[in-house]
Amino acid sequence: MDSWLWWLIAAVGLGIPLVVTAMPEFGMFAVGAVAAAVVAGVGGGITAQVLVFVVVSVALIAVVRPIANRNAKQRPELRSGVDALKGRQALVLERVDENGGRIKLNGEIWSARSLDTGQVFEPGQKVDVAEIQGATAVVI
Known part of the structure; x- marks a missing residue:
């Protein structure tokens, strides 16, 4: 051979x-x-x-x-769960202040509160999710 x-x-x-x-x-x-x-x-x-x-x-x-x-x-960081929701934009459904409110985030209704105590968001406004604490989105 x-x-x-x-x-x-x-x-x-x-x-x-x-x-x-x-x-x-x-x-x-x-x-x-x-x-x-x-x-x-x-x-x-x-x-x-x-x-x-x-x-x-x-x-x-x-x-x-x-x-x-x-x-x-150098793999891209894949975020999942609540970490994937941080930084997302949401729509205010019910008035959001430091005591609470409701937003529509990623197609779901979430409890929300504002990060700054004096800040108030009215229905129809767009907000950004700063963090998730339990079942509550903290928004700015």
């Missing part, structure tokens, strides 16, 4: 753990094996094949892995 075929078998063999374990390093080694198969296909000797395999694999790991790690650390 030709050596290029052995390199392709090695690439497939390295691709299997990539799929099973989700470790991208195996994929980088598989790409290195494909590059070595190309060198073997054009008539390169075993030394050139191994050298290309090592250089391509190490170069991919050295370049791609830090980029992937950096991007993994």
Whole structure:
């Protein structure tokens, strides 16, 4: 069997753990094996094949892995529950002051009170949710 075929078998063999374990390093080694198969296909000797395999694999790991790690650390923050409601805009349904009132927030009716004690919001006004305290939205 030709050596290029052995390199392709090695690439497939390295691709299997990539799929099973989700470790991208195996994929980088598989790409290195494909590059070595190309060198073997054009008539390169075993030394050139191994050298290309090592250089391509190490170069991919050295370049791609830090980029992937950096991007993994910069995931967008996903807010859920009441945290997702902070900063949202709501519609005043019943007069809201420091003692209470009602707003429509995210399609639901909420109890609300104003953050500032002297501030009053009349029905029809738009307010912003500063925080959620229990089942009460604190608005500004």
